[in-house]
Structures are given as structure tokens and as C-alpha cells.
Amino acid sequence: xxVRASARKVWKVLENRPxxxxxxxxxxxxxxxxxxxxxxxxxxxxxxxFMADNASFLxxxxxxxxxxxxxxxAVGIVGAIPMGLIRSFGPRLMxxxxxxxxxxxxxxxxxxxxxxxxxxxxxxxxxxxxxxxxGILFPGNPNIPFLGGVLALTLNTLGYQAEVFRAxxxxxxxTQIDGAKAIGMRPRQVFAHITLPQGTRLITxxxxxxxxxxxxxxxxxxxxxxxxxxxxxxxxxxNRSHPIEAYIMVSAVYLAIIIxxxxxxxxxxxxxxxxxxxxxxxxxxxxxxxxxxxxL
Amino acid sequence: xxxxxxxxxxxxxxHVLKGVSLDVKKGEALVIIGPSGSGKSTLLRCMNLLVSPDxxxxxxxxxxxxDPKIRPEWVRQQVxxxxxxxxxxxxxxxxxxxxIGLTKVKRLSxxxxxxxxxxxxxxxGLADKADAYPAQLSGGQQQRVAIGRALALNPKAVLFDEPTxxxxxxxxxxxxxxxxxxxxxxxxxVVVTHEMxxxxxxxxxxxxxxxxxxxxxxxxxxxxxxxxxxxxKTFVGTILG
Numbered sequence: 365x366x367v368r369a370s371a372r373k374v375w376k377v378l379e380n381r382p383x384x385x386x387x388x389x390x391x392x393x394x395x396x397x398x399x400x401x402x403x404x405x406x407x408x409x410x411x412x413x414f415m416a417d418n419a420s421f422l423x424x425x426x427x428x429x430x431x432x433x434x435x436x437x438a439v440g441i442v443g444a445i446p447m448g449l450i451r452s453f454g455p456r457l458m459x460x461x462x463x464x465x466x467x468x469x470x471x472x473x474x475x476x477x478x479x480x481x482x483x484x485x486x487x488x489x490x491x492x493x494x495x496x497x498x499g500i501l502f503p504g505n506p507n508i509p510f511l512g513g514v515l516a517l518t519l520n521t522l523g524y525q526a527e528v529f530r531a532x533x534x535x536x537x538x539t540q541i542d543g544a545k546a547i548g549m550r551p552r553q554v555f556a557h558i559t560l561p562q563g564t565r566l567i568t569x570x571x572x573x574x575x576x577x578x579x580x581x582x583x584x585x586x587x588x589x590x591x592x593x594x595x596x597x598x599x600x601x602x603n604r605s606h607p608i609e610a611y612i613m614v615s616a617v618y619l620a621i622i623i624x625x626x627x628x629x630x631x632x633x634x635x636x637x638x639x640x641x642x643x644x645x646x647x648x649x650x651x652x653x654x655x656x657x658x659x660l
Numbered sequence: 661x662x663x664x665x666x667x668x669x670x671x672x673x674x675h676v677l678k679g680v681s682l683d684v685k686k687g688e689a690l691v692i693i694g695p696s697g698s699g700k701s702t703l704l705r706c707m708n709l710l711v712s713p714d715x716x717x718x719x720x721x722x723x724x725x726x727d728p729k730i731r732p733e734w735v736r737q738q739v740x741x742x743x744x745x746x747x748x749x750x751x752x753x754x755x756x757x758x759x760i761g762l763t764k765v766k767r768l769s770x771x772x773x774x775x776x777x778x779x780x781x782x783x784x785g786l787a788d789k790a791d792a793y794p795a796q797l798s799g800g801q802q803q804r805v806a807i808g809r810a811l812a813l814n815p816k817a818v819l820f821d822e823p824t825x826x827x828x829x830x831x832x833x834x835x836x837x838x839x840x841x842x843x844x845x846x847x848x849x850v851v852v853t854h855e856m857x858x859x860x861x862x863x864x865x866x867x868x869x870x871x872x873x874x875x876x877x878x879x880x881x882x883x884x885x886x887x888x889x890x891x892x893k894t895f896v897g898t899i900l901g
Contacts, residue, residue: 539743539745539747540747540749540750542710542743542747543743543747543748543749543806544749545710545732545733545736546708546710546736546740546741546743546747546810547736547737547740547760547761547765547809547810547813548733548734548736548737548761548765548813549733549761549764549765550731550733553764553765557760557764558749561751562749562750562751565751638750638751638793638795639793639795639796640750640793640794640795640796641750641751641795
């Protein structure tokens with residue numbers, strides 16, 4: 365049997381088993397990484413003993429990074445939904461004229477300016493700015509670096525998430541809105557029962573993307589004295605003189621969080637996809653709708 | 661039941677409705693025909709206030725409804741609408757599409773809403789498709805669900821905006837059958853359509869519109885066999901070949 369024929373056979377087995385495929389891929393990567401680490405240790409560039417001894421030191425910083433990311437992301441969502449609403453429906457409300465337009469215009473202008481300011485400046489600069497201001501307002505408070513860091517990340521992700529929600533709301537088609545109005549729904553009900561669920565379904569993956577970016581951006585907080593993962597790597601590197609090991613370990617922690625999370629959300633999104641709603645690929649023929657809320 | 665009094669509508673510079681008046685009587689099927697761009701859809705959308713008239717009045721059972729004091733949502737519960745492109749909610753199943761108006765707008769309990777929704781799906785012949793999403797239904801089935809969704813709210817009248825124009829020919833029949841059944845049951849209907857067979861067989865009255873005005877109205881025989889106006893003659897001649 366030739367190579368091509370065997371490859372085809374293997375693919376036939378794996379084709380409809382994405383979970384098996386990912387497991388094989390991750391196991392191969394881990395094996396490769398292990399091989400690389402072993403060779404580096406062999407030439408005395410790194411010490412595996414140091415890594416084993418200090419791995420537990422990263423637990424608390426990992427929790428700090430995750431907490432900062434989750435809190436800012438969650439608060440960001442709460443603020444981003446109304447901002448996305450103003451961004452998507454503001455122009456139409458202003459065109460109507462009258463009192464509504466007068467009330468909408470400053471809101472729309474303010475939100476737009478905020479988003480431009482956040483997206484137009486580096487996250488690092490935003491973090492320094494917040495750290496400086498909060499340091500002056502609350503001198504000597506030990507919680508300030510962390511709280512200020514979370515505030516800076518929140519302000520940052522708010523700007524990006526607002527645009528994600530705007531895109532989601534705008535991609536809900538006018539025929540859906542007309543259908544909802546025609547059965548007598550009030551504007552608030554149209555938003556709650558049609559625009560919000562459909563828009564949110566369409567932006568699951570962009571939101572995941574934003575979460576991953578934010579998690580990586582949380583590494584910047586180490587520079588303003590928050591004891592997160594990147595700070596921990598610097599600490600181990602400087603105080604224990606094993607910087608290469610430290611940064612390899614921290615990279616592994618980031619990957620260990622990011623890859624499974626990305627896979628899990630992607631999987632969830634595929635399971636909960638509604639046929640015909642923002643679906644790139646057609647529902648597999650013959651399978652019909654999968655039951656909702658069913659896990660593996 | 662529904663009266664339209666001298667209604668005008670502009671879209672920017674475009675004068676779409678130039679003083680339209682008509683009356684729909686209770687239990688009657690009024691068919692509106694006319695070339696594209698004659699204002700038929702806009703007129704229909706004025707009747708449930710999806711479009712607000714710039715001048716003139718819409719009266720339902722004698723009450724002027726294009727009045728800031730009257731909620732358009734209330735009007736739309738009295739006058740249902742079926743759209744050319746179905747406008748079913750893509751994130752909900754057929755059953756949920758019918759249920760949502762009953763629970764959110766009529767504020768019924770979910771058990772009661774589901775009972776009514778299943779009855780309506782049965783009525784349009786789709787009881788077995790309750791759990792399918794719109795994308796999994798044919799155009800004809802989607803339009804029947806949409807009719808069920810409108811009927812579930814128990815409206816006084818239903819407006820049909822070219823309900824078969826987006827359908828493949830093989831699905832037109834099933835939708836027209838449902839509409840015919842509805843007309844025979846005495847539902848008040850206003851139907852914008854290009855289906856001349858339906859207009860002739862089911863319509864109690866036919867109204868011909870062109871360029872934003874009502875050119876001629878009468879019984880199907882009068883409009884199709886003895887049209888008085890030249891524009892009606894030309895249009896009817898083209899359509900009936």
C-alpha cells in the first residue's frame with residue numbers, strides 16, 4: 365500500500381472526529397516541546413530541575429492574571445452593550461431630528477470619541493496613565509496597583525468590545541426587525557428578544573478573540589507592579605538568575621490556558637449554531653439539528 | 661373595518677402615495693394589484709404603521725390610529741402582516757416563532773402559548789415541523805409558519821405583502837391554498853399580489869394602483885373583464901396575456 369493510500373485511510377478515520385484530531389495534534393506538540401526542552405537541558409542552556417522546583421511559584425500569579433482579565437472582560441461587556449447600541453442606532457435616531465436627536469448626538473459623539481481614543485493609543489500607555497493618576501489619588505494604598513491595572517484593562521477592552529457589539533447589532537437584518545414589529549413588539553422587546561440574541565450569537569468568536577487579546581495584554585500590568593505572570597517571570601529571572609527557564613514556564617502557562625479555552629469556546633459555538641444564522645458552513649447533511657444544551 | 665383616507669407618503673423627494681383612500685369591510689378579501697413601484701407595499705405598511713403616513717388618516721373600526729396618542733404596537737396586534745420574504749426569526753424554531761408573540765406581546769403563559777402555537781401550526785399544515793429552524797424549511801413552509809405566526813395573535817385583519825413573490829413555483833400553491841382557506845373562513849384580508857388566479861377566485865374586490873394612486877376598483881369581473889381605465893386595460897392585458 366502506497367503512502368497516499370494510507371494517508372487517505374488515516375484521514376477517513378479522523379475526518380469526523382475533531383476531538384481525536386486535536387488530541388493527536390496537542391500530544392504531538394507536547395512531545396516536540398519535551399524533546400526541545402530535553403535538548404536544551406542537555407547542552408546546559410536550561411535547568412529542568414529549576415523549572416520543576418519553581419513551577420508552583422507561578423500558581424498565584426496565574427490566578428492574578430486570570431482574575432484581572434475576567435473582571436475587566438465582564439465589566440467591559442456590561443458597558444459595551446449600551447455603547448454598541450448607541451453606535452449602531454445613533455445615526456438613525458439623529459436623522460429623525462427633534463428632541464431625540466438632541467439627546468442622542470452628544471451620547472453618540474462621546475462614545476465614538478472614547479472608542480477612537482482607546483483604539484488609537486497603546487494599551488501600555490493607557491496602563492501607565494491610569495497607574496500614575498491612581499498613585500497620586502490614593503498614595504500608599506497596597507491594593508492600588510492591582511485595582512488600577514484592572515481599571516485600565518476594563519477601559520481598554522470596553523473600547524474594543526463596543527465595536528464588536530456594534531457590528532453584531534448592525535448585522536441583524538431589517539427583515540427581522542420588521543417581523544418583530546409586525547407582531548406588536550415594542551422597541552425594547554425587539555432589542556431584547558431579536559437583536560440582542562441574534563447579534564450575540566454572531567459575535568461569539570470575535571468576543572473570544574477579544575478575551576484572548578485581553579488576557580495577553582494583562583502581561584503589561586507587571587510593569588506597574590501587579591504580581592501577574594509576566595511579573596513572575598521577571599522575578600524568577602532576576603532574583604534566581606534563570607530567566608530563560610522562567611519565560612519558557614510562563615509561556616507554557618499562557619498556552620495551557622489559551623489553547624483549551626479557544627477550543628472549548630469554538631466547540632460550544634459549533635454546537636449552539638442555529639442553521640441559517642451566520643453559519644459559514646452548512647449543517648451536515650442528514651444530521652439535522654443537533655439537540656441543544658447537550659454536552660459531550 | 662380599515663379605512664385609509666387621502667394618505668400621502670414621501671420618501672425624500674419621491675412622492676410614493678399621492679392621496680390614497682380605500683375601505684376594507686369586515687370579512688372581505690381585498691386584492692391590490694399594480695405594476696412594481698406603484699406604492700402597493702408602502703400603502704400596506706401604512707395600514708399597520710410600519711410606515712407612518714405624512715398626510716391623511718388610517719382608521720381601524722372608526723378610530724384614527726396614526727395619532728401620537730395611540731401606540732403603533734397596539735395597532736399591529738389588531739392588524740397582522742405577512743411579508744414577501746417571510747421574516748421569520750432565524751434564531752427560533754417554527755414553534756418558537758409563533759410562541760414568542762403570544763408570550764411577549766399577549767403575555768400568555770408559556771403552556772397556553774404553546775397550545776395555541778401548535779394549533780396554528782396544525783392549521784397551516786406544519787404540525788410536524790414545529791422544531792425545525794426556518795433555514796431547514798422550504799420557502800412555502802416558511803411562509804405558512806409566518807401566516808400561523810400572524811394568525812396566532814388573533815388579529816382583526818391580516819395584510820399580505822406579495823406573499824408568494826419570493827417562492828419557487830412549486831411552493832406557491834400550498835401558500836395560496838392556506839390563504840384561500842382563510843378567506844373562506846371569513847378572515848378580513850388585504851392582499852398585494854401578482855397571482856391573478858387568486859385575485860379572480862378569492863378576491864371580493866380588486867383595486868388597481870399605479871404611480872401612487874388608486875386607478876380603478878371593482879369586483880374581479882369588472883377589473884379583469886371590463887376595465888374602464890386605459891392603464892388598467894394595459895396592465896390587465898399584459899398580465900393575463
